Amino acid sequence: MSAQTRPFVRPIPAIDLTRPEFPDSAEVGALIGDARVIALGEGAHSISEFTAYGDALLRHLVQEHGVTAFVLESGFAEGLLIDEWIHGGPGELDDIARTGITYGFGESAQLKRQLAWLREWNAGGGDVRFYGMDLPGSSTSPGPAVQACLARIPARGSDDELRRVSDLGGRTEAAVAYASMTAEERDHLIAALRDLVLRVREAGDEVARRCADSIDAFLGELAWDGESGPYPREQYMARTVGWIAAREARxxxxxxxxxxxxxxxxxxxxMGALLDREFGDDLRVIGMTFGTGPVVTFTPRSPRPFDCDVALGERGTVAGSIEETLEGQLDALGADTAFVDLALAPSGFFGGCEGMFSSGALEKVGDFPASFDALVHLRRVTAVPGAFARLRDELDAPERTATR
Incomplete structure (x- = not known):
């Protein structure tokens, strides 16, 4: 079927991983209009092409549409270091990205190139801020948020002990350490964290309070027992985005x-549903999907945290997925990448689409135009070099079996 009969599907050039330029900037500009919050979603983490699109879109929005902040799915407390660095702070890029970006995302060459551009842009007279919006310690350790809080409030003699007990280590190490604690040790840690949250709220520092709220949400995730409603993490991320939006132009x-x-x-x-209620027409959501590319699978070895075998494979589309439908559009257009304006799509286009692929399975989506304003679909994507090896090494690290 031709592009003339499917005007909502536009073929666009593939992204250049070494020169991030958004390939259909006019279409994006028309889509976002005057919206103050533009959300770009990725169908999988650690995909080179997705990170490059994020870099390219950020540069375009900063230069042409007045965006003043970049907000990443990464720890809020850790992100304070990134913002300092892109405004001329000390440190080497590799170390800053590794420390200031959680979940291992800071190892990506594309993301590091993005941070270097932000530093250069700000040095040239710009002022773009960086924010994380997520829980501390890759969602497994409160330590980074504790450190950030204590740096911003009046000191107490017990602070060094709090720093010690709250620093649970890296992502997998922290999960194992917490699972290995006695009930008394856990109660002591939780009580100390709750006391810190109260101290911060009394102190009145806004940034410290946002870090303290991330600790509160971290504790909420630990205590979550399946009740209805948004997860504490999703609520925290939505509140953090709202807090950032109140401080920034776009x-x-x-x-x-x-x-x-x-x-x-x-x-x-x-998070997106919570933001939709807060921002309404001031929110635009663009998702990214792919037809063929890497997929990581986890096979549990025991009930212990992160005790699993991990394998890297390749997946194609699955029946009932939006990716299957979009691959058909690429075939018809003779293209490898397309920009899809879902608001212009006829209702019959989504017939048979039950969801989108995520984490090795079909994630249900009942109404695509209500979920996303647009999609960028790529026929094939590649993993961030070294990402799988780092994940495998992390899961197999000797300290995973250590106890505290």
Whole structure:
């Protein structure tokens, strides 16, 4: 079927991983209009092409559309270091990205190139801020948020002990350390964290309070027992984006499709649904999907945290997925990448589309135009070099079996 009969599907050039220029900037500009919050979602983490699109879109929105902040699915407390660095702070880029970006995303060459551009832009007279919006310690350790809080409030003699007990280590190490604690040790840690949250709220420092709220949400995730409603993490991320939007003219938010979608996932509102209620027409959501590319699978070895075998494979489309439908559009257009304006799509276009691919399975989406304003679909994508090896090494690291 031709592009003339499907005007909502536009073929666009593939992204150049070494020269990030958004390939259809006019289409994006028309789509976002005057919206103050632009959310770009990715169908999988650690995909080179997705990160490059995020970099390219950020540069375009900063230069042409007045975006003043980049918000990433990464720890809020850790992100304070990134913002300092892109405004001329000390440190080497590799170390800053590794420390200031959580979940290992800072190892990506594309993301590091993005941070270097932000530093250069600000040095030339610009003023773009960087914010994380997520829980501390890759969602497994409160330590980074504790450190950030204590640096901004009056000191107490017990602060060094709090720093010690709250620093649980890296992502997998922290999960193992917490699981290995006695009930008494856990109660002591939780009580100390709750006391810190109260101290911060009394002190009145806004940034410290946002860090303290991330600790509160971290504790909420630990205590979550399946009750209905948004997860504490999703609520925290949405509140953080709202806090950032109140301080900035326009923001670009970059996270997984599952977080930015406007509609519930398995009956539960995610961050995007909460933002939709707050911002309404001031929010635009663009998702990114792919037809063929890497998929990581996890096979549990035991009930212990992160004790699993991990394998890297390749997946194509699955029946009932939006990716299958979009691959057909690429075939018809003779293209490898397309920009899809979902608001212009006829209702019959989504017939048979039950969801989108995520984390090795079909993630249900009942109404695509209600979930996303547009999609960027790529026929084939590649993994960030070294990402899988780093993940495998992390899961197999000797300290995973250590106890505290």
């Amino acid at each position: 923001i670009l938010l970059y996270a997984h499709n599952g977080h930015v979608r406007r509609t519930p996932l398995d009956g539960r509102d995610m």
